[in-house]
Amino acid sequence: MKDYLIRVMTTNKEIRALAVNSTGVVREAQKAHDTTPVATAALGRTLNGALLMGSMVKTGQETALKIAGDGPLGKIAAEANHHGEVRGYVQNPKVDFMTSRQGKLDVAQAIGKGQLVVRKDLGVEEPYEGSVPLVSGEIGEDLTYYFTQSEQVPSAVGLGVLVDTDLSVKAAGGFIVQLLPEASEETIEQLEENLAEIESVSRLIDHGLSPEELLEKILSGFEFRTLAEKEVIYKCKCSKEDTKNLLASLGKEEIEEIIAEEGKIEIECHFCGEVYQYSKEEVEEI
Ligand SMILES: [Zn+2]
Structure with missing residues (x-):
């Protein structure tokens, strides 16, 4: 299956949402940087976040995410454009001692405390830059906090990377859901209920869910229309x-x-x- 991203809006115009399957993208990144599992997860989530955010802006604009934590991974950066091209790096791709007690990759600990910086190059004058402190280091939660604090848009962000036992990338993807100003109490309640049911994005993708199917779960009870669909790839634009x-x-x-x-x-x-x-x-x- 090709990696792709979709952007949708509910027919009641109260919710907009994006979802991406980026397994191939994160595989490319893993190969390019020869990352260890925790670095793959942290970089992959950042790439997913940049891809999704890069598709929320207009054509010709670029979105860059920087996670500046004080943990062993060092800085993580990802840049995406409106065409679904993304590139990224992690300062210390070989960090390899972080698993939590549950045996899960401990991305938060490997990232540490610090800042999340979002830069949007709108192609005119100075780029927009917003930053928030890292609230969890899990990246998805940090982006949720960024949208609420910095852009004042109630949002939920889920980003996931599943690393296989042979260190390769098994599945990767993510979603962003945002409430539009007209959202009713009922809509908010229903959406919260749906989101509470979503345990792990990467596992859902690993089970074969497409971006549409992922959004069908998240937006269960709502009708929605796909506004855009595009292929996403890992591509460096250096020269x-x-x-x-x-x-x-x-x-x-x-x-x-x-x-x-x-x-x-x-x-x-x-x-x-x-x-x-x-x-x-x-x-x-x-
Ligand atoms: Zn390059």
């Missing part, structure tokens, strides 16, 4: 051109020193590991 800016931001002395020692400069993309080389001549041109 040698982008790394030039990074190179330009390094100090002149630092650059001269590296050139003197190595005869060239190598810049590696955080997101995909691609290495861009600059010869002495190229550096001089810049």
